[in-house]
Amino acid sequence: MNRRTFLSTAALGAASTALYPLSSSAQRPKAGDTPSESFDPWIEIHAPNLAHNVREVSRAAGKRPILAVIKNNGYGLGLATIARQMEPLPEVDGFAVVKLDEAVTLRDRDVKKPVLLMGPFTTPDLSTLTARNIMPMVYTPIGADLERAAATLPHPLDIHVCVDTGIGRVGVPYTEAAPLIRDLAARPNVRIAGVMMTFTEDEAFDQEQLKRFTALTGELSSSGIALGRRHAASSYTFFQHDNAWLDMVRPGMILYGVFPSPPFRKGSKIDLRPAVGLKTRVAFVKKIAAGTSAGYERAYVAKADTWLATLPVGHTDGWPRVAAKGARVRINQRLYPVIASVSASHTIVEIGAEQTVKVGDVATMFDWNDGSRPEDVAGASGASVYDLLMHLNPLLPRYLMTEEK
Ligand SMILES: *Cc1c(COP(=O)(O)O)cnc(C)c1O
Numbered sequence: 169m170n171r172r173t174f175l176s177t178a179a180l181g182a183a184s185t186a187l188y189p190l191s192s193s194a195q196r197p198k199a200g201d202t203p204s205e206s207f208d209p210w211i212e213i214h215a216p217n218l219a220h221n222v223r224e225v226s227r228a229a230g231k232r233p234i235l236a237v238i239k240n241n242g243y244g245l246g247l248a249t250i251a252r253q254m255e256p257l258p259e260v261d262g263f264a265v266v267k268l269d270e271a272v273t274l275r276d277r278d279v280k281k282p283v284l285l286m287g288p289f290t291t292p293d294l295s296t297l298t299a300r301n302i303m304p305m306v307y308t309p310i311g312a313d314l315e316r317a318a319a320t321l322p323h324p325l326d327i328h329v330c331v332d333t334g335i336g337r338v339g340v341p342y343t344e345a346a347p348l349i350r351d352l353a354a355r356p357n358v359r360i361a362g363v364m365m366t367f368t369e370d371e372a373f374d375q376e377q378l379k380r381f382t383a384l385t386g387e388l389s390s391s392g393i394a395l396g397r398r399h400a401a402s403s404y405t406f407f408q409h410d411n412a413w414l415d416m417v418r419p420g421m422i423l424y425g426v427f428p429s430p431p432f433r434k435g436s437k438i439d440l441r442p443a444v445g446l447k448t449r450v451a452f453v454k455k456i457a458a459g460t461s462a463g464y465e466r467a468y469v470a471k472a473d474t475w476l477a478t479l480p481v482g483h484t485d486g487w488p489r490v491a492a493k494g495a496r497v498r499i500n501q502r503l504y505p506v507i508a509s510v511s512a513s514h515t516i517v518e519i520g521a522e523q524t525v526k527v528g529d530v531a532t533m534f535d536w537n538d539g540s541r542p543e544d545v546a547g548a549s550g551a552s553v554y555d556l557l558m559h560l561n562p563l564l565p566r567y568l569m570t571e572e573k
Pocket of ligand 1: 237239286366401402403404418419420421422428
């Protein structure tokens, strides 16, 4: 569907799509509610695209299960919203987050599929994890603590062991991993549901890391130790090393429909469709004469007479300062360059000699349309697609675009 149909059907609350306002309260959304009529920026979540990406990733990964990474507020889309959209999809085996609070929130919001906490936790936190059936990621000798925490459970505590094969962050060093894994495997209350690693995304070294990992897991498996699923593949690895898909893939960014880096997009065999948009409305339009400046430190000086539009969106909303280095904003089907600088709450765009936009027109910083995709903004300005999504202000109103039943 093109943008015009989407927006007009949204405005009429009709036909093939519906937009639901999402709020952190338990308020029930009403079908046909439209995006904010106010000037405040808002975020749209494209639910059909999200589901499409999940199916597409599963297909391309030879139907391997997907451990969906939804950390950092679901990459900016909204943690509970994303979990709720993905949970019914059979391709999604479970969810991974980094913050304890996010893991707990998922359970408090009734998410039932497995949840892996990839971030740190304290010994007392273990009772929070066991009470909510959250799997900890383990890489230190805490077997005794795990056993104690698991003692109250009617079943063993599922854990994933994180092995550092060269990235140097968390994880037991691969040279010391075998004794730790043997110790954990020997504990009756503990079950190893997975063994995982993270690549450095250095093309040649990744293969060395993979060798270290498969040597370790191969040796342990052949000595009869059950390791659960081996997983390593983030979005980058998904494209770069298909021999690293192992038993389960662990992507984030591609599920949201965004290519992690430009070479992967070009000629890609996988069809990713961005599932998120950042929009606002034109707040002010004015004409300035050649030689007139705009923005802090007079960062822009008009070469010719031109119309300028001010958008009430800025870096506090997650629209990065670097957008002024070449990003273009879509208004009424046309792309206009961001000029001067992006300040906390304002963005200025150059409209040109004709007044082609007016106050109240919808301005799209990025969405799913070609030319306005997050990758297009990133490519034109040097922004990172990760920053574009993950820095979206959690307080902005969010609307869910769904297919009408
Ligand atoms: C964020 C993260 C991922 C997903 O990364 P993408 O590049 O978004 O696919 C996978 N594994 C770990 C450990 C992560 O922290």
